[in-house]
Amino acid sequence: MDRVTIFDTTLRDGEQSPGINLNIKEKLEVAEQLSRLGVDIIEGGFPQTSVGDFEAVRAISETVKGPTIAALARANEMDIDRAWEAIRSAPKPRIHVFLSTSxxxxxxxxxxxxxxxxxxxxxxxxxxxxxxxxxEFSPQDATRTDWEFLFQIISATIEAGATTINIPDTVGYALPHDFGAMIRACYEAVPQLNDVTVSVHCHNDLGLAVANSLEAVRQGVRQVEVAVNGIGERAGNCSLEEIVMAIKTRRDLLEVETGINTKEIARTSRLVSLLTGYSVQRNKAIVGENAFSHESGIHQHGVLQDRLTYEIITAEEIGVEGGKIVLGKHSGRHAFAKTLEEMGFQLGKEELNRAFTRFKELVDRKIQITDKDLEAIVADEIQSVEEVYTLESLQVAGGTHLAPTATVRLLREGQPITESAIGDGMVDAVYGAILRATGMEAQLISFNVAAVTGGAEALGDVSVQIQIDGERYTGRGISTDIVEASGRAFINALNRAARAHRVARGDEPTP
Ligand SMILES: [Zn+2]
Structure with a gap:
C-alpha cells in the first residue's frame, strides 16, 4: 500500500497562532513526542525570524532522532543560509523554501x-x-495563483532541484472538488511531478483543511502538512489526528497508509494543549473529550452491546484510556523518576528535582496520582525553564462579607518582591497583586478552568490569555487549589511576555 508522509508543522505554523510562544525546552519536548508518534518530517521553525526559533530548530536537529527536520526559509540567501545553519546537524535535514505566487x-x-x-x-x-x-518548495497562496503561472514555477523549481513540491492553500480558500481538479491539472501540465513528492498544506478558514487534504491524497499527493489539534495561523491547519484517523479508518476507499503510531495520538494532543495553553474543544473529532462518550439512551444501549454499533474507531486505538493511576503517597524519588522515564520524559537533574517537589506537594493533597497528573506537572516544570518571575507564596482572604484581598511573594532573579491588592474576587485580587509586583500592565482576555482528572481532589488546570501592547500571550498553571493555579497561569503568561520582549520575533506572512 502507498504511504502518505506526515509533515508536522505544529512547531512552525502551529506556534504562530496568536498567544503561543513556546520556549526551547517546550519545543524539544513536543518534537520528542512527535518522533514517538511517528511523524515523517518535523518542521521545527522559521530560523531567520527570531533567535528563539533558530536555537529551537538547532536543538531539535541535534537531539531528536527519527524524523527529517525541516526549517522554513524565504527565497533569499540570508534566510536559506540561516535555515541551513539551524538544521545542518540533523541526520536528515530539509530546507523548505517558499515564495508567494498569487x-x-x-x-x-x-x-x-x-x-x-x-x-x-x-x-x-x-x-x-x-x-x-x-x-521543498512552496508557491505561497497557490490556490489563488493563475494556473499557467503555477505550472511554470513548479516546473522551474523541480528543474532547479526541489525534491518536494508543496501546494499550499494558504488562505483556506479551496473547496475539495476544485482543489482536487487543480492538483490533477498540475500533474497533467507538469509530468515531472511524478518524479518528486507532491505535498499539500491546507488551512482551515472554511473548516475544509482535512477534506481538501484528503481530496489531494485521492489525486495522488503523498505528503500532507498538518498540526496537532489543528492549531496554526487563523483558523489553523489540517488536523494531524483527523487526517491520520480518516486515512486509517477508510483505508478501504483511500488505499493508502501512514506511519503514525495512533496509540500516541491522545497523549500528543494533551501535551500540545498543555504547553500551548490552547485547550481542545469538547466535541473536536478524535481528541475532544466527548469523542468517545455517548449521551442518548439508544446509543448507550447499542454501545453496551457492542461498541462498534456507534463507534467507528476505539478509544484504545488513539491511546485515550489515560487516567491510569501510576504513583501514590509513598512513591519515592526513584519510582517518580522511573515512571517519568517510562512515559518518555527526559528531565534534567534540576527539573527533575523541581518536578519531584511539585509531586510531593501534590500527594499531600491528593492520594492517587495518574499519568495525566504527571504530564501536567512535567508540562508545568518545562514551562518554567526561562522564567523571569516565579511564585514563592500566595495568601488570599475573602468570603461573602469580606473584601477579597491577596498577598503574593514573587522572586525576580532571586530577589523577593511582596505585594498585596484588593479585588472583585479572589483571583482578581491575586492578579492585582501580581501586576503590582511585576510592574507590568496586562489585560486579561480569557480565563478557563478545567480539571486534569475527575473528582473533588482533581488537579485544577487554569489557562489564561492576556494582552500587553496589543500582543497576546497564553499561560497555564496547575494546582489542587484553583486560586493558586490561576496565579501560576497568570505569571506564566507574564513570563512569556517578558521573554518575548527579549527575543524579538518577525511577523512574516508564511504559507
Ligand atoms: Zn500555513
Missing part, C-alpha cells in the same frame, strides 16, 4: 513580475540545494 501577493507584498518571481524561486532552490539534497 497576483494579489505578488502585487501588494512583493511588487515583482512573474519572471522575477520564477528567477528568485529558482535561485532560492539552487542555493538550498547547494547545502542539502532534500529541498
Amino acid at each position: 497576483d494579489i501577493h505578488r502585487k501588494y507584498m512583493l511588487n515583482a513580475t512573474e519572471d522575477e518571481i520564477v528567477a528568485q524561486a529558482v535561485a532560492g532552490v539552487q542555493r538550498a540545494k547547494s547545502y542539502c539534497e532534500d529541498v
